Amino acid sequence: MAGPPPGPDRSALDAIYVDTGCHIHPRCLACPLPVCILDDPHAKQRAAATGHRRSLLRLLEHGHTIPQAARLLGVPRRTAYRLLCRVDKLAQTH
Numbered sequence: 001m002a003g004p005p006p007g008p009d010r011s012a013l014d015a016i017y018v019d020t021g022c023h024i025h026p027r028c029l030a031c032p033l034p035v036c037i038l039d040d041p042h043a044k045q046r047a048a049a050t051g052h053r054r055s056l057l058r059l060l061e062h063g064h065t066i067p068q069a070a071r072l073l074g075v076p077r078r079t080a081y082r083l084l085c086r087v088d089k090l091a092q093t094h
Contacts, residue, residue: 053083060084 022038024047025031037043052073059069070080 049083049086052079053086056080056083 021027070077
C-alpha cells in the first residue's frame with residue numbers, strides 16, 4: 001500500500017493556508033486579477049499606470065492641460081502624453 005508522499009511535498013499539502021490578500025484585494029482566492037500581482041513583476045507598474053490614466057482623464061475633463069495634469073500627478077510630461085496615447089489605443093480596440 002502506498003501512503004502519502006514523504007518529504008516537503010507532504011508538508012505543503014498539510015499546511016494551513018491563511019488567505020491574507022494584498023493591497024489590491026483582501027482575499028487572494030476571490031481576487032479578480034488573472035495573475036497575482038505578487039507573481040507578476042510588471043503588475044504593479046500596470047496598476048499604477050491604470051490609476052494615472054484615470055486621474056489624467058479626470059483632470060483633462062476638468063479643463064487642465066497635459067502639462068498641468070502631469071505636474072499635478074507628479075509624472076513627467078512625456079509620461080502624461082504616453083498615458084493619453086495608451087487611452088486612445090484602448091479606445092480604438094473597443
